[in-house]
Amino acid sequence: xxxxxxxxxxxxxxxxxxxxxxxxxxxxxxxxxxxxxxxxxxxxxxxxxxxxxxxxxxxxxxxxxxxxxxxxxxxxxxx
Numbered sequence: 001x002x003x004x005x006x007x008x009x010x011x012x013x014x015x016x017x018x019x020x021x022x023x024x025x026x027x028x029x030x031x032x033x034x035x036x037x038x039x040x041x042x043x044x045x046x047x048x049x050x051x052x053x054x055x056x057x058x059x060x061x062x063x064x065x066x067x068x069x070x071x072x073x074x075x076x077x078x079x
Contacts (some may be wrong), residue, residue: 016043018064020052029057033065042077 007014019041022029031049032041044052054060 005049006043008042009044009048011047012048014045014047017046018044019050020044020049029054029058029060031060031062031064033063055063 005016007016008020016034019032019034019039020029020043021032027028029052031052034043035058049064052060
């Protein structure tokens with residue numbers, strides 16, 4: 001199985017639905033649809049992407065275009 005097709009969170013084997021990318025210099029984090037974007041990125045499942053919290057002082061930009069739940073499932077975040 002291609003590791004980029006499942007969530008990068010340790011112990012989570014849920015399918016990846018988003019890419020997480022970030023830039024330390026500008027303190028920005030982006031979530032993009034799988035298949036979009038380039039460079040260093042981490043695959044994320046629906047639950048972990050929806051529950052993502054960034055450090056204080058950082059900006060999170062969700063650029064995903066597909067449907068997604070408004071709150072993550074507790075089961076998904078337990079991983």
